[in-house]
Amino acid sequence: MSLFSAVEMAPRDPILGLNEQFNTDVNPNKVNLGVGVYYDDDGKLPLLQCVLRAEKQMMETPKPRGYLPIDGIAAYDQAVRNLVFGAESQPVKSGRVATVQALGGTGGLKIGADLLKRVNPGAKVLISDPSWENHRALFTQAGFPVETYPYYNAARRGLDFDGMLTALQMAPAGTVVVLHACCHNPTGYDITAEQWDQVIAAVKARKLVPFLDMAYQGFGHGIAEDGAVVAKFVASGQNFFVSTSFSKSFSLYGERVGALSVCCQDKDEAGRVLSQLKIMIRTNYSNPPIHGGMVVATVLGTPELRALWEKELGDMRLRIKQMRLALVEKLKAAGVKQDMGFITQQIGMFSYSGLSKDQMVRLRNEFGVYGTDTGRMCVAALNSRNIDYVCQSIAKVI
Numbered sequence: 001m002s003l004f005s006a007v008e009m010a011p012r013d014p015i016l017g018l019n020e021q022f023n024t025d026v027n028p029n030k031v032n033l034g035v036g037v038y039y040d041d042d043g044k045l046p047l048l049q050c051v052l053r054a055e056k057q058m059m060e061t062p063k064p065r066g067y068l069p070i071d072g073i074a075a076y077d078q079a080v081r082n083l084v085f086g087a088e089s090q091p092v093k094s095g096r097v098a099t100v101q102a103l104g105g106t107g108g109l110k111i112g113a114d115l116l117k118r119v120n121p122g123a124k125v126l127i128s129d130p131s132w133e134n135h136r137a138l139f140t141q142a143g144f145p146v147e148t149y150p151y152y153n154a155a156r157r158g159l160d161f162d163g164m165l166t167a168l169q170m171a172p173a174g175t176v177v178v179l180h181a182c183c184h185n186p187t188g189y190d191i192t193a194e195q196w197d198q199v200i201a202a203v204k205a206r207k208l209v210p211f212l213d214m215a216y217q218g219f220g221h222g223i224a225e226d227g228a229v230v231a232k233f234v235a236s237g238q239n240f241f242v243s244t245s246f247s248k249s250f251s252l253y254g255e256r257v258g259a260l261s262v263c264c265q266d267k268d269e270a271g272r273v274l275s276q277l278k279i280m281i282r283t284n285y286s287n288p289p290i291h292g293g294m295v296v297a298t299v300l301g302t303p304e305l306r307a308l309w310e311k312e313l314g315d316m317r318l319r320i321k322q323m324r325l326a327l328v329e330k331l332k333a334a335g336v337k338q339d340m341g342f343i344t345q346q347i348g349m350f351s352y353s354g355l356s357k358d359q360m361v362r363l364r365n366e367f368g369v370y371g372t373d374t375g376r377m378c379v380a381a382l383n384s385r386n387i388d389y390v391c392q393s394i395a396k397v398i
């Protein structure tokens, strides 16, 4: 009899399960569009030049590897605040944003969730329907009941904004609302600036707690454009949370570089919030690792490297846009009759293709083209060599 005799096997992570299946697939033409990772046109994970140059600079003056402070590298936290809020913004200048370095965007979300559970234990959490799968799991694990607000209408192949707004207007005070700041995962549909104004007004009127998840800043329309919603929240005068991920925008997935920022009422409140965030970190992993944070702080803090990063991120954004256009064109050329133009209205790394589960399963089993059962495909994994095959395969299952 073991302590674990009665422990059940947990279900496989759906995306990682897809990866395993992909890896054992012997189809020589196989294409993995299941993952949320940006690949270059050669199908390779990019190593950004700005990152390499920052690392070279770091190697030239090697530093001993002591513990970091609990909240991470001070210059990194400052760089994140400046990026997310603007160096000249009132919240940054007045010192009312508490920012901590975190283990990726996921770490930022979890530290925020743990803090919220302390200050707001009776609340529930609302996530979009659909959302990144880990949102539900993460907030559930943090002890919250998790429900959804409408977001995507499959029949209309677009947003259900009225449904979203109505759900927010009916939510009880204190409800935590997780909002994708840009490049909604998995649908690729973002709400407009005017719709954000309505969401912000509803969240404020109902005294809800907004939690912005910013995992794809720079992949939609540009760094400033994708982050514009933050200034709107600031202007509304509410407290709010922002998690940041640099996994994609710096192609630093495995370094786990992210952050959590909490916009508070004043500097004193930010100090108190920061002290609580530090407890969450201290009791989980004590303090974050150095390397990734130092790379990002170096790039963001060196004008020349920052310009290079913006250029490289811009190139990634542009390539995704080109793949979207090519996808629409080539699907048509492959004989798909229905208008697939909606693919170019979506932004970010993903496209909700509108394909059914049966079609996605056929794509996988008969053609070795892997997307999720919900029809999500990673456009950032398409390239000039696999796109024709993908389009011909899709045409055969539609």
Ligand code: PMP
Pocket: 036, 103, 104, 105, 106, 107, 132, 180, 185, 213, 215, 245, 246, 247, 257, 258
């Ligand atoms: N939020 C969303 C919406 C995401 O898609 C992801 C990554 N796939 C994350 C957060 C987590 O990012 P990270 O890998 O940096 O933990």
